Amino acid sequence: MASDTNLLIVGVRFSKVGKIYHYDATHLGTVEVGDRVVVETTRGWQIGEVAQIVAPPAHPPEGGWKPINRLATPRDLLLRQLWQAKEQQAVYLCTQKVTELGLSGVKVIGAEYSLDGTHLAILYSSDTEEKQDLKAFRQAVQKLFPTVQIEYRLLGPRDVAKYMGGMGACGLETRCCSKFLTEFNSISIRMAKEQDISLTPAEITGMCGRLRCCLIYEYEQYCEACRDLPKRNKRVLTPAGEGKVVDLNILIGKVRVEIPEVGVREFSKEEIKPANGGTPSAKPPADKSKG
Incomplete structure (x- = not known):
């Protein structure tokens, strides 16, 4: 050894x-x-x-x-191509059985043969979170492939989107999950709020119907950048007088302040102080352990 x-x-x-x-x-x-x-x-x-x-x-x-x-070997690669053709046939046959058995909400997503053809994985999704009785379906599929060991794999919405591929909700030619994401992180609505992203469903929802994976990409940078910035509606002192924070440009450290008789002015974080003394109250970074 x-x-x-x-x-x-x-x-x-x-x-x-x-x-x-x-x-x-x-x-x-x-x-x-x-x-x-x-x-x-x-x-x-x-x-x-x-x-x-x-x-x-x-x-x-x-x-x-x-x-x-x-x-x-070249023979191995050719054999894999042959099994891939059979996988398409397996998906078609299994989809027929789903229709015949009236399994509403169940969709056969794909099939995967092992290289020696002894193992077949059926990948499927379900529209309901409730456990469905697939006993009749499994029996029917086993009759279609009597000599093969069959595994049934239930895919969640994000896994289905990754497996199917296609354009991302943002217009990216290939979805992030299909292009480079090997694992899915826990995503929360708070991540969108911390980054001042519109909470309109179309803006934060991916093709899978779940929160977009990209909400986490710059999340830590935003949390770090906003540590020294005041919250909106806080009273602050500026070189132009006292006013109320109305907006933040977090990544460049700019604060927009509405000052009576002056209007809205923009200042760097170094130019402002809290009106009641001390250090500007920053947004606390989100607890990433809460998904």
């Missing part, structure tokens, strides 16, 4: 923007990012793509890293 310093650990991804799983590629000798490899997973044999070469962590996982079986 190779020493820890000689181990070649690689990160493998099984879908374009999927999670990365680490495997031992030491016995392969040389592996490069972008290489296609064959590995054994809990869902059968799969072809993945090497996404990164990593330094072995100080403490390996219990039982060590699973080894990569081999670099994918």
